[in-house]
Amino acid sequence: MRAPWAIVCDFDGTALTEDLGDQVAFHFAGVDAYRAAEDRYRAGELDFGRLLQAVFGPIRASRAEIAAFARARAAWRPGFEDFLDACRRGGRPFLVVSSGLDAYIEPVLEGLPPALRAHVELRANRAACGEDGLRVGFHGADCGFCGFCKGDVVRELQAAGHKVAVCGDGTGDRHAADAADHVFARAGSSLVRYCAEQGIRHDVFETFGEVMARFPA
Numbered sequence: 001m002r003a004p005w006a007i008v009c010d011f012d013g014t015a016l017t018e019d020l021g022d023q024v025a026f027h028f029a030g031v032d033a034y035r036a037a038e039d040r041y042r043a044g045e046l047d048f049g050r051l052l053q054a055v056f057g058p059i060r061a062s063r064a065e066i067a068a069f070a071r072a073r074a075a076w077r078p079g080f081e082d083f084l085d086a087c088r089r090g091g092r093p094f095l096v097v098s099s100g101l102d103a104y105i106e107p108v109l110e111g112l113p114p115a116l117r118a119h120v121e122l123r124a125n126r127a128a129c130g131e132d133g134l135r136v137g138f139h140g141a142d143c144g145f146c147g148f149c150k151g152d153v154v155r156e157l158q159a160a161g162h163k164v165a166v167c168g169d170g171t172g173d174r175h176a177a178d179a180a181d182h183v184f185a186r187a188g189s190s191l192v193r194y195c196a197e198q199g200i201r202h203d204v205f206e207t208f209g210e211v212m213a214r215f216p217a
Helices: 011-015 020-029 031-042 048-056 063-073 080-090 102-109 114-119 150-159 171-179 190-198 208-214
Strands: 006-009 094-101 120-130 133-137 164-168 182-186 202-205
Touching: 006 011, 006 150, 011 020, 011 094, 011 164, 020 031, 020 048, 020 063, 020 094, 020 102, 031 048, 048 094, 048 133, 063 102, 063 120, 080 094, 080 114, 080 208, 094 102, 094 150, 102 120, 114 120, 150 164, 150 171, 164 171, 171 182, 171 190, 182 190, 190 202, 202 208
Parallel strands: 006 094, 006 164, 094 120, 164 182, 182 202
Antiparallel strands: 120 133
């Protein structure tokens, strides 16, 4: 018998209502440094992995300071906890997969009820905080496009016998969408446009209540 569906869910702007990584960078490194890094990325001077290092590198805050900011700022997208609980009760593996940093994602996940937190596996890049700045340690292989390739995570789960549903919103979710068995793309996001351009069947959602209502059998 085939193993149950597994879920690969993006964090910033998908599980959360906003991009918390951007807010961390704005708060601790400054908007000007962020904009300068983005300009270099758009000009082709940086790939996505080097963009992440440029965005987060100037941060000199401690992990405790980043964690406190993240806990105070983060807001789950409506229905996220209900969807996660439904996956837990249904025996569906649930992975939060992010090109963001463990330093701000883990503290937010720790705020979930214990049974829900225990059901989440986190795959994210690692932050090494220091007085001379923050270094990004990439989780898995950097394909040059995603920071680390979410498509590899999808294929890993499929090789274990799962069908994989991807919930995402951005550029870093494209390779995951390419490989997924089903895609949920957040309304108004670049992932909606990408799926439409590539002919990838997808459902558009604003809340996780909609994801639950449209989840494939």
